[in-house]
Amino acid sequence: MKLPYFKLGEALRDAKWELEIGSGLDKAGAVAKLVGKTAANLGMGVMEAGVxxxxxxxxxxxxxxxxxxxxxPDMPTEQRQKLEDFVDQHKPDRSTHL
Structure with missing residues (x-):
């Protein structure tokens, strides 16, 4: 699933515009939006990497x-069986390499 990242270029342009002509409250709001969108993008990127x-x-x-x-080869039988079971359940294949 492709996540809907924010376009930070647009957010940066908006913030620059508000910093040039906006009032104090407008400037603070523009910076807060830019920081929030950046944090959201970072969170979505971390989530995709985690998946x-x-x-x-x-x-x-x-x-x-x-x-x-x-x-x-001389591993205890019980431990060997656990590892063999895990390998059987999660057989590695070429499609799962990073």
Missing amino acids: VVAKVLPAAVARQAQEALKAN
């Missing part, structure tokens, strides 16, 4: 589990 990480993390952990299984 990407959440999608690829299980496969990345499964790859690490596979490596642990190969590197530790």
